[in-house]
Amino acid sequence: MEVHSSDSKSFRSVYEQVFPVVMRVAYHITYNMDVSEDICQEAFIRFYEKGIDFQSVDEAKYWLIRVVKNMSINVIKRKAREDATVERLKKAPSLPILNGEQALIGDETRAMVRSAVERLPEKLKSVLVLKEYADLNYKQIAGILRISESNVKVRVHRARKIMESMLDREEMHVS
C-alpha cells in the first residue's frame, strides 16, 4: 500500500501504527517522557508537511524512526554539553500500581536497565534501542542507520555485553 504523508487518511493510519514505536525509540534514548513527546510530535509534523511518497507503511516507519532517533541523539548530545551539574529532570512515567512488592521489584529492574542503557556509548545505544525497543531486524536497522548488516550484528553483541556487565555490577551492588 502506497503512503502519501500529506494525505490525512494515510497519515492517521501510519500514525496509529508507528507512534508507539517511535515513542519507545525516543524514550529509550532520552529517558524523558516530555522530551520524547516533543520529538515525536515534531517528527510527525515534518512527516505530514513534507508530503513524501512512500512505497509502504514500513518505509514510512523507517523514515520516522530515523528522524526520531537523530533528534533524540541531538537532544542528549546538547544535554551533555550543557552544564552537567544541572539536576537532570528524569521523568519516569507514573505507572498504575499493580500490587505492592511485585510492582516495586519491577520498577527497580526497570530503573536499573534504563540507567544502564543511558550510559551506553551513542553508537551502541542506537543499535540496541532499535533492536530491543523498536523490534527491528538487523537488515532494517542497517537501512535506518545506513551502516552494514555485519556492523549491526557486532554492535548488538557489544551493546549486550556492556549491558550485561553493568547490570551484573548493579545487582551485586543492590544485594
Next chain:
Amino acid sequence: MCLDDQILNTYLDGELGEPWKTQVIEHLNYCVACNTRLEQLKRLRETLLSSALTQQEIQPHQEKVLSFIEKNIIEKKHINIFRKTFRVSMPMVMATAAAFVVILTGVLLFTRPDGLPTGQIIPNVAIPSAGSVVQVRATENLSAAKLLENFTLEEILQYLSSRGYEVEVKVKEIQPVVHQTDQNEIGSEKPAEEPTVEQ
C-alpha cells in the same frame, strides 16, 4: 570448540544463516556450557525488553500529539488553500508604482476632460505629450512664436477667456503696508506708559 557470544546472540535474534544455524543447533544438543550461556543471554534480553515503555504509558501521549497535529497542522492546511498569500519583491512594487505615477502625471497635466489637445489651450508652449515623460519647451520655432514671457498677464487672461476658459487669479501672501494709525490701535491695548514714550 564452543560457540562465542556473538554467534549465540545472532542465533538468539534469529539472524543466523545456514549452514551455521544447523551447526549451532547440533552443538547445543550436547554442550551444557553453551546452553547455559544461551540461557543467560536470553534472560538479559528479557530483562531489557521488560523495561520497555508500555502501550499503557504511551497511549495518553499518542492521543495528545494526534489531537495537537490535527488541530494545528492538518486543519490549518485545509484553510490555507483558500488563503494563499502572494509574495512580490519590494523593488518590483516600487518600480511599478513609480512608472504609474509618471504616466498618470503626464496624462493629467496635458489633457483636458473634453479631450482637447494642450496646444489649443496655450499655443506654442506645450508639446504634444506622448505619455510618460513630458517636457515643456517654449523655445521651439522661435522666429514665428513669441515666448510665454513676452505676453503680459492681461494678454494671457484675455486669450484664455476668449477660448472659453474661466480663469481665477489669486495673490498669495499679501503683506499690507502698515500705517501709523494701525500701530496706534495696537499700541492702545498696551499699558498706558507706552504711548507717552512714542510721543
